[in-house]
Amino acid sequence: MADRPYFERVTLIGIGLIGSSLARVMRRDGLAGHITVCARRPETLASARRLGLADSTTDDQIGRAHV
Secondary structure, three states: OOOOOOEEEEEEEOOOHHHHHHHHHHHHHOOEEEEEEEOOOHHHHHHHHHOOOOOEEEOOHHHHHOO
8 A cells, every 4th residue: 555646646538347447456555646537428427436436527538637
């Protein structure tokens, strides 16, 4: 477990098997201070929030990746 996050912010574009696995490891190991998840479907974003994979969610791929 990291003393402080290795990454201040991480944006995952797509939260399928690979993206969700990355989010879980980042959470578990404290590697990211803030995780943003980007997906096209509102249902996918709701699932990411419900599962605790994201601090914030969006469907805007370009805007959130540059924040």
